[in-house]
Amino acid sequence: MSIQEKIIAAAMGGVKDLYGAEVPEKMIQLQETRPEFEGELTLVVFPLLRTSKKAPEATAQDMGQYLTEKCPELISKFNVVKGFLNLSIASAQWIQMLEEIEHNHKYGFTPVTEQSPLVMIEYSSPNTNKPLHLGHVRNNLLGWSLAQIMEANGNRVVKTNIVNDRGIHICKSMLAWLKYGNGQTPESTGKKGDHLIGDYYVAFDKHYREQVKELVAQGMDEETAKQEAPLIKEAHDMLVRWEQNDPEVRALWKKMNDWVYAGFDETYKALGVSFDKIYYESETYLEGKEKVEEGLAKSFFYRREDGSVWADLTKEGLDEKLLLRSDGTSVYMTQDIGTAKLRFQDFPIDKMIYVVGNEQNYHFQVLSILLDKLGFKWGKDLVHFSYGMVELPNGKMKSREGTVVDADDLVATMVQDARAMSEDKIKKLEGITEEETAEIARIVGMGALKYFILKVDARKNMLFNPEESIDFNGNTGPFIQYTYARIRSILRKAEAQGITIPETLPTGAELSAKEVSLIQHLHGFAAAVRQAGADYNPASIATYCYELVKEYNQFYHDFSVLREEDPAKQVVRLALSAAVAQVVKNGMSLLGIEVPERM
C-alpha cells in the first residue's frame, strides 16, 4: 500500500469518527504540497465541509489532529492554511518507499502475461515512391513510443506497418526509371534505394509538367492537358498492366520496391524502430472488396446505377462514402477494410491503434463506423492516434518546392552535431575509444532529435526550423542523458571504493527536503506511466523525465554522495541516485531514447 493510499484510508476513517458519516473515496483529495509550504502531501478539505459542517480551517485542524494521533508512524506533523491541510510524512516512510523503488528494476511497469489484452499498433505506413521525411520521423517515433508505453501498461503489443506499395505513384517512378534511368541501380550509383526511386518520381513530375505546359501552349485547356499528357497515360497504362499481373511490369515493380525496402530498413534501424508484422497493400487491397460485397448483401451499403458502391452515413452525421468505384476498383477505405480483415485473421486483436496524421481524422471516423458494422469487435473503439503536422518556418513541407526535410539527412546531421558538441568534453573521459566516441555521438544526437519531437503534445502541429540546430542544452534529451551519465559515474566510483547499497536501507537518516521531494517524484513514475497509457501521451513521459532530472541536478549540486561522512546518509543518497538512474533509463526507453554510461 502506498503512502497516499494509507492516508486516504485513514482520512476516510477520520471523517467517520469525527463527523459520523461515510464519504466516498473521491471526496478525499490528496495532492502534492506546493513547494512554498511545509509538508509533502496536502489534504484539500473543501469537499468535506458539507459533512463536517464546520469552517475550512476548523475541519482541517480536526483532520490534522486525528491523523497525527492515529498514525504517528506515518505523519510526523501538520499545518493548516485555509482549507489546505499540509502533512509532513515521516522520513522512515520515504526511505522505505525509496527502498522498494530501488529494488524493483521495472518499477512502474505492469508485467505482460499470456492473458494480457492484445493491442495492435499501426505506424509508419510509407509510400514506396520516395524516401522518408521529417513527417514520417514524427510518426515513427510516436508509434514506437506508444508501443513501449502500452507494453509498460501490461498489454501484449503487435507493432505493424502497412506499406503502400501499389498504385499510380509507384508506376510513375517505374516509368521514369525505364525512360530516363539508363539502368541505374543502388549499387551502380551508390545511392540508397529509396532515394534513387524518389529521384525518378521527381523526374517523372518534371517531364510530365513539361508535357502539360506544351499541350497548353498548343491551345489545350489545363485540366484536359493533365489527363492527355502522354506520360500520365503511360503511367495509367502501366497500372492497368500491373493489376492484370503483367509479368514484365510485376518484375520491375518487385525489383524497384525491393530497393526501396532496403533503403527504408536502414532508416528504420537508425531511428531504432521495428515491426512485428508488415502488411503490403498489394496483398490486402483485394480483400476489402469481399468485405464490401458482404456489407452489400447485408444492406449496410448500396450500389448506384453506375455500379459504384456507397455507404450512407448521414444518420451518423457524416456524408456518403464511396467504397468501390464504378469500374469495380477499390479506394483507400476499401483497402483499410481489407487490411483489417487480414489482421483480425492473423491476431486476436482486442484494441487497434492507428498512428496516422490528423489530416485523416475524418477517414478514421468513417472507418470506425464501417468496421463496427462489418462485425469487427474492436472497430467501434479503434483509436486513431492523430498527430499534428511538422511545419517549417514558411509553412508546410512541400516536395515540389524542395522544402522537405529528409529523414536520413536529419539523422546524419544530428549525430554530426552531437559529435562536434562533445569533441572537447569527451576528451576528458578516461580511456575513451573511437568506437565509444562514435556511439556516444549517435546516442546523444538521436536523443536530442527524439526528445525534441516527442516532448511536444502529439496533437499539436509543431515547428521545425532547419536553420537552427536542435538544442543540446536545457529541456532536451542530452540534458537528461547527461544526468544519467553523471549518476553512473558516481555509482562506478562508489563500487570502486567498496560502497554498496545494502538490502535494507537504514531508516534513521534525516532526509533533506530535496531528497524527500526526489523520492516523491520517483514514486510518481508509476502514475506517470499509467497516465501516459490512458491518454496515449508520450509527451507526458518526456516531461516527467525532465522534471525528475532537473530536481536531481539540484540535489547533485547541493549534496555530495561520495564525500558524505554519515554512512547512513551516504547509502540512502547512493540508493536515491541509483533509483533515479534506473527510472530515467526506463522512462527514456518508453520514448525510444537510449542513455549513455558516459558522455
Place this chain on the structure above:
RNA sequence: GGUUCGGUAGCUCAGUUGGAUUAGAGCAGCAGCCUUCUAAGCUGCGGGUCAAGGGUUCGAGCCCCUUCCGAAUCACCA
C-alpha cells in the same frame, strides 16, 4: 458553410480529475558559480490582460455559451 483540433512570455513548449497571495520550464538577453561525485550543470534578474467577452461556484488557464484568429478535413487521390 459543416465537422474536428488548436490559441499560454520575444521564440519553442509544460500545466494531471477545477485548488493555495506570485500561471511554470527551456531558448534568446543580462549577472554570478568549476583546486571538491562530469559546468551538456547550478543560482539569480527581466519578460504574461492564459485570444476576447459572458456564465457555472467557496474557487476557472482548465468546465459551459458566444465571438475572433489559425490548422486539418468534407474527392470515383492515397
